[in-house]
Amino acid sequence: MKKYLLKRFIMSIITLWTIITVTFFLMHSIPGDPFKKEGKMPPAVYENLLKKYGLDKPLHEQYVIYLKNLLRGDFGDSMKSRVETVNDMIRRGFPVSAYLGLEALLIALVFGPTLGALAALYQNKVPDYISMIIAIIGISVPSFIMGTILIQFVAKNVSWLPIGGWGEFKHTLLPALAMSLMPLAYMARLMRSSMLEVLNQDYIKTAKSKGISKAAVILKHAVRNAILPIVSVLGTLISNLLVGSFVIEKIFGIPGLGSFFVKSINNRDYTLIMGTTIFYAIILITMLFLVDIAYMFIDPRIKLTKEGR
Amino acid sequence: MNSEANVIKELTPDLFEPALREDKNAEKIRRPSIKYWPDVWRRLKQNKLAMTGLTIIILMIAMSIIGPLISGYSYFEQNYDLINVHPNKTNWFGTDELGRDLFTRVWYGARYSLIIGVLAAAIDFIIGVIYGGISGMSSRQVDSIMMRIAEVVYSIPYLLVVILLSVVFSKEGAGTSMFVLILAMTLTDWVPMAILVRGQVLQLKEAEYSLAAESLGASNGWILRKHIIPNTMGPILVNITLTIPRAIFAEATLGFLGLGFQAPKSSLGSLANDGLAGLAVGNAYQIIIPAIFISLIMFAFNVLGDGLRDALDPRLRK
Numbered sequence: 001m002k003k004y005l006l007k008r009f010i011m012s013i014i015t016l017w018t019i020i021t022v023t024f025f026l027m028h029s030i031p032g033d034p035f036k037k038e039g040k041m042p043p044a045v046y047e048n049l050l051k052k053y054g055l056d057k058p059l060h061e062q063y064v065i066y067l068k069n070l071l072r073g074d075f076g077d078s079m080k081s082r083v084e085t086v087n088d089m090i091r092r093g094f095p096v097s098a099y100l101g102l103e104a105l106l107i108a109l110v111f112g113p114t115l116g117a118l119a120a121l122y123q124n125k126v127p128d129y130i131s132m133i134i135a136i137i138g139i140s141v142p143s144f145i146m147g148t149i150l151i152q153f154v155a156k157n158v159s160w161l162p163i164g165g166w167g168e169f170k171h172t173l174l175p176a177l178a179m180s181l182m183p184l185a186y187m188a189r190l191m192r193s194s195m196l197e198v199l200n201q202d203y204i205k206t207a208k209s210k211g212i213s214k215a216a217v218i219l220k221h222a223v224r225n226a227i228l229p230i231v232s233v234l235g236t237l238i239s240n241l242l243v244g245s246f247v248i249e250k251i252f253g254i255p256g257l258g259s260f261f262v263k264s265i266n267n268r269d270y271t272l273i274m275g276t277t278i279f280y281a282i283i284l285i286t287m288l289f290l291v292d293i294a295y296m297f298i299d300p301r302i303k304l305t306k307e308g309r
Numbered sequence: 310m311n312s313e314a315n316v317i318k319e320l321t322p323d324l325f326e327p328a329l330r331e332d333k334n335a336e337k338i339r340r341p342s343i344k345y346w347p348d349v350w351r352r353l354k355q356n357k358l359a360m361t362g363l364t365i366i367i368l369m370i371a372m373s374i375i376g377p378l379i380s381g382y383s384y385f386e387q388n389y390d391l392i393n394v395h396p397n398k399t400n401w402f403g404t405d406e407l408g409r410d411l412f413t414r415v416w417y418g419a420r421y422s423l424i425i426g427v428l429a430a431a432i433d434f435i436i437g438v439i440y441g442g443i444s445g446m447s448s449r450q451v452d453s454i455m456m457r458i459a460e461v462v463y464s465i466p467y468l469l470v471v472i473l474l475s476v477v478f479s480k481e482g483a484g485t486s487m488f489v490l491i492l493a494m495t496l497t498d499w500v501p502m503a504i505l506v507r508g509q510v511l512q513l514k515e516a517e518y519s520l521a522a523e524s525l526g527a528s529n530g531w532i533l534r535k536h537i538i539p540n541t542m543g544p545i546l547v548n549i550t551l552t553i554p555r556a557i558f559a560e561a562t563l564g565f566l567g568l569g570f571q572a573p574k575s576s577l578g579s580l581a582n583d584g585l586a587g588l589a590v591g592n593a594y595q596i597i598i599p600a601i602f603i604s605l606i607m608f609a610f611n612v613l614g615d616g617l618r619d620a621l622d623p624r625l626r627k
Binding site: 011015019022023026029030139141144149152239243247250262273277280285 | 467469472476477554566588593600604611
């Protein structure tokens, strides 16, 4: 088990290092000068700017310095904002994004598996059709479209729901809903098929024949086994949620990390793009790692000592 | 008890007479034998949802070819007398804030969205089959290393890569070229295909017909091409059908973030992005119409993919 964890940890570090390296060299391979747009400036100012961002040194030295700074948790200075560093922006934006992402995840986690389980229990009856329709909508309507539809048809008609902005709980409701629909639909579908499979297992028949109430059979035997596949895709879903927040934050005007990222793309703030990309990668890879470990603990069938499948 | 008696009554002695060897019909096959793909098609035809998807896809392809031609407008033609006109008889989907005909632009955009989806899926297919095939046919160490590399590539978040590449390779203010978009999308997305192919290869290379081919002196490449890949086409096809909507979705998201094609070119995503501005001033149709078509494409490919999966493997059908 320790061996597996260590191996998994090393893989995560390698992945992260790959992303950092690729991001670094990609960003530095962009042709042209990052300060070109600032207009003409005296050579002394220009040289000072280069020095400030460490661009006067050879590329491999810059790379080593950047890695060292990252290890200390320093993402560097923003190229466009003179007041805030990349760290400041992450500190300001990430809590907002994380709050929204967690709320969306919670909605998806509560309703997705429930819908899927109901659909399996009432196969080919009304609950099954309802969950199928929701699943189809969730998979075919991208979140940015869902967001605009919610603004157009819900927020404009319900007076207490704001169209956008940030601050109170009511501001989070619609964006979280728009974000949660895709993972919700995905989980519902997954839960339905795994639940149908579990319900046909012998141990369910055994449980029933022992005379346990239907609710106990479903909750203790069926759901607990059927939920395993959902845990295994949780990492990917969280990663989709986080990245999906870019668009949602743009639509609803939410001051999260996603909107900083989008803004940094549009202003070509290279250090900020690099910093947020790497920060996102760190979060996502940590999530994948944690979910993987959680799965190992939840599913007793997986022997951690053996080498995978 | 009563029913048992009835059953016994039905069992007349003539049922127990020995079968005659001369009976010519005994060995006859009643129905014509159906080959694999016609059988898949037959099962697929019974799936209404999947057939709806297929119909939508065919209609969308047809309209994306002829749509821009039948409207009588071009996608870049600006008409300042007809700005933000709501859908009517002459401009079927209305016009945008520059007076361009949305009907033309939507189909023109759908054309690019579809091309990107199909091309990305095709490239994923080629890389995935080659990589997965080599990995599956190689020794255990090589296979292990190749799969670790694939895992590292795949844990790089998909949209992040797409966004990063389109930032790096597009000139400021010039939009992203189709080549870069497709490159970005296929950079990490070939991995599921490779893993799928590799799994099938590992399984099928132990099959008797592979062994037979090998004992007749066939090379690894030959076995892969002639035996393994054709037998893997089913799952591969499902994977392709589900890759297309993913690529279209990624492109739409990029377009929506302003990283898509440069105007006046359009994709469905960039049309939705343009339409977002119209939402605030009461021109909701400018975003709703492209949104409907994005959703329709995603819907069609997803249900077709699911239907194909069911049709290819009846055991999976729930």
